[in-house]
Amino acid sequence: MSESVLRLVWVYPDLLSTYGDQGNALVVERRARQRGLNVARVDVRSDQPVPTSGDIYLIGGGEDRPQRLAAERLRRDGGLTRAAENGAIIFSVCAGYQILGHEFINDLGRREPGLGLLDVVSERGTGERCVGDVLADIDPRLGLPPLTGFENHQGITRLGPGAKPFARVRFGNGNGTGDGTEGAYSETVFGTYMHGPVMARNPLIADLLIKLALDVNALPPVEDTWYEALRQERIAAATQPA
Amino acid sequence: MQDASPQRGSEPLSPRAKLAVTAGKMAAAVSRTAGRGSGSVIGGKVALKLDPDLLARLATHLDVVLVSATNGKTTTTRLIAEALRANGPVVSNALGANMPAGITSALAGGSDAKYGVIEVDEKYLATVARDVRPKAIALLNLSRDQLDRAAETRMLAEKWREGLSGTDAVIIANADDPLVAWAASSCPNVLWVGAGQEWKDDAWSCPSCGGVMQRPGDDWGCPECGFRRPPTTWALSGDYVIDPHGTAWPITLQLPGRANKANATTSAAVAAVFGVAPKVALDRMQSVTAVAGRYDVVTYLGRELRLLLAKNPAGWLETFSLIDQPPAPVLLSVNALGADGTDTSWLWDVDYTRLAGHPIFVIGQRKLDLAVRLEVAGLTFRVCENVDEAVRAAPAGRIECIANYTAFQQLRRQVGG
Numbered sequence: 001m002s003e004s005v006l007r008l009v010w011v012y013p014d015l016l017s018t019y020g021d022q023g024n025a026l027v028v029e030r031r032a033r034q035r036g037l038n039v040a041r042v043d044v045r046s047d048q049p050v051p052t053s054g055d056i057y058l059i060g061g062g063e064d065r066p067q068r069l070a071a072e073r074l075r076r077d078g079g080l081t082r083a084a085e086n087g088a089i090i091f092s093v094c095a096g097y098q099i100l101g102h103e104f105i106n107d108l109g110r111r112e113p114g115l116g117l118l119d120v121v122s123e124r125g126t127g128e129r130c131v132g133d134v135l136a137d138i139d140p141r142l143g144l145p146p147l148t149g150f151e152n153h154q155g156i157t158r159l160g161p162g163a164k165p166f167a168r169v170r171f172g173n174g175n176g177t178g179d180g181t182e183g184a185y186s187e188t189v190f191g192t193y194m195h196g197p198v199m200a201r202n203p204l205i206a207d208l209l210i211k212l213a214l215d216v217n218a219l220p221p222v223e224d225t226w227y228e229a230l231r232q233e234r235i236a237a238a239t240q241p242a
Numbered sequence: 243m244q245d246a247s248p249q250r251g252s253e254p255l256s257p258r259a260k261l262a263v264t265a266g267k268m269a270a271a272v273s274r275t276a277g278r279g280s281g282s283v284i285g286g287k288v289a290l291k292l293d294p295d296l297l298a299r300l301a302t303h304l305d306v307v308l309v310s311a312t313n314g315k316t317t318t319t320r321l322i323a324e325a326l327r328a329n330g331p332v333v334s335n336a337l338g339a340n341m342p343a344g345i346t347s348a349l350a351g352g353s354d355a356k357y358g359v360i361e362v363d364e365k366y367l368a369t370v371a372r373d374v375r376p377k378a379i380a381l382l383n384l385s386r387d388q389l390d391r392a393a394e395t396r397m398l399a400e401k402w403r404e405g406l407s408g409t410d411a412v413i414i415a416n417a418d419d420p421l422v423a424w425a426a427s428s429c430p431n432v433l434w435v436g437a438g439q440e441w442k443d444d445a446w447s448c449p450s451c452g453g454v455m456q457r458p459g460d461d462w463g464c465p466e467c468g469f470r471r472p473p474t475t476w477a478l479s480g481d482y483v484i485d486p487h488g489t490a491w492p493i494t495l496q497l498p499g500r501a502n503k504a505n506a507t508t509s510a511a512v513a514a515v516f517g518v519a520p521k522v523a524l525d526r527m528q529s530v531t532a533v534a535g536r537y538d539v540v541t542y543l544g545r546e547l548r549l550l551l552a553k554n555p556a557g558w559l560e561t562f563s564l565i566d567q568p569p570a571p572v573l574l575s576v577n578a579l580g581a582d583g584t585d586t587s588w589l590w591d592v593d594y595t596r597l598a599g600h601p602i603f604v605i606g607q608r609k610l611d612l613a614v615r616l617e618v619a620g621l622t623f624r625v626c627e628n629v630d631e632a633v634r635a636a637p638a639g640r641i642e643c644i645a646n647y648t649a650f651q652q653l654r655r656q657v658g659g
């Protein structure tokens with residue numbers, strides 16, 4: 001396995017890295033290396049072309065204006081869209097999730113087109129910002145344990161028929177639609193509102209992306225003691241909000 | 243400059259303002275006896291309710307300096323206050339009560355002062371500046387802090403920019419922070435200070451046009467709109483303050499770290515606006531050993547502990563650069579209570595690999611978040627139940643204790659700093 005190189009692309013850290021999003025890249029990188037994989041991580045700034053040959057792409061959360069700038073630049077660049085067409089794995093969080101959809105409301109209050117890689121449409125909620133610990137059940141087809149995350153957003157994301165809910169919330173808001181859905185996925189493109197960062201609290205999501213990239217069904221186990229302790233603590237916190 | 247305000251002292255407080263001050267002091271005293279802390283905020287709230295213009299009125303009797311930033315405002319306020327005492331009595335909110343009520347309360351306590359040196363919360367700077375008509379405003383830095391409040395850094399910069407655009411005050415601004423430079427660049431009278439800024443991850447995007455910033459070495463500029471680092475008149479260079487004449491003045495602070503040298507540089511520039519020479523100002527700053535417990539070295543369980551506050555990624559980065567070299571033991575404590583912000587994802591913006599080689603001990607309400615963070619960073623660490631366990635387990639040497647806001651307060655209470 002040590003001859004494989006996993007190409008991990010972190011999209012636009014200059015614009016979409018407000019909520020510790022580097023954490024997802026660090027966790028995927030770490031867990032791949034612990035399995036003896038070589039990892040080539042590329043951090044792509046928004047004035048650079050997005051490479052089309054990556055295995056896993058991560059795109060994070062950001063403030064309203066950088067989100068618009070990121071959408072403009074990603075549409076113009078086209079690299080992420082071509083990568084998706086090639087079957088790349090894309091995992092997006094919050095603002096990045098909205099950008100992967102058909103459209104969202106930008107900082108100027110206007111509809112901003114996204115990349116249309118996920119069949120979702122986002123708008124801005126009018127109520128209070130969703131802030132707090134979330135507990136949700138991930139779509140059983142993905143074979144993952146419960147999702148624990150921290151949400152911190154005001155977005156509402158509605159899923160079209162081409163997207164499946166990533167999870168169903170037990171505690172918290174998720175997509176903010178009131179229907180209990182959280183995030184979305186279709187084939188190898190994933191979106192979630194969960195921060196934390198989400199991979200730190202759900203390392204098996206990182207493993208899922210690695211498995212999809214390698215096209216294998218299982219990975220050698222790694223030491224998960226601290227992740228597991230954190231998960232238990234945060235799951236308890238979500239079920240007993242202060 | 244000290245004669246710039248000939249009206250000073252000639253307008254006595256109105257009966258209503260006097261009543262408000264008295265009521266505020268009474269409320270503060272009641273709050274103190276009830277054991278609710280210093281009472282300065284509640285006192286200020288009562289006083290402001292009785293007389294909403296009180297802050298403005300109290301300030302007409304003073305030459306006011308405002309200090310705002312994400313990091314370093316409490317320390318810089320203290321340094322400026324020490325420097326200006328060379329010229330006359332100073333009133334200051336030295337304990338960091340930095341919103342309008344706390345500021346009102348602090349000013350009400352200094353009836354014979356000549357200067358008011360006031361730390362202001364970033365969100366309130368524009369409002370307070372409008373009320374107190376300061377002579378000078380020091381702007382140090384802006385970076386991400388308390389993510390759950392959604393106080394976006396660029397929006398803060400924009401608030402500063404709009405709120406300060408018509409000010410008569412001299413702005414003393416850090417040219418090395420693009421957000422601060424942008425906020426200050428609409429002001430008519432700016433002294434630019436090259437104070438440095440280690441943290442760069444909140445200003446890769448041009449605050450003016452959104453272009454991608456180019457940052458070669460210590461310089462920065464936007465290739466799209468031409469917004470760039472302004473030329474400085476004051477600068478920090480190593481252990482020296484360089485004044486506008488190019489003269490280098492040695493910094494002999496007792497406070498550690500590059501960030502405090504930057505704070506001293508800004509403070510020297512502010513002091514000069516009020517006619518205090520750099521040498522006098524810097525000599526006076528030397529007397530500051532700890533600020534509200536920060537940097538304090540205490541003895542606890544027979545061990546020496548140095549107490550360091552780091553509230554956000556930029557603060558942690560500056561703190562890592564000042565701690566003792568390995569194998570000095572390091573104790574880390576992180577909480578996510580209301581005052582800290584409840585979103586801990588910022589931990590992942592901190593480069594903990596800088597602690598490689600230190601024996602690391604982890605405590606605090608969110609010790610498990612920190613444990614996962616350190617594990618992913620590939621570090622060796624030990625998670626402890628409390629300070630005592632960590633201190634007993636730590637190998638020889640002064641223990642560098644780094645904690646975020648409420649974790650720092652708890653630590654200080656526990657170890658007596």
Ligand SMILES: [Zn+2]
Nearest residue numbers: 448451464467
């Ligand atoms: Zn620009």
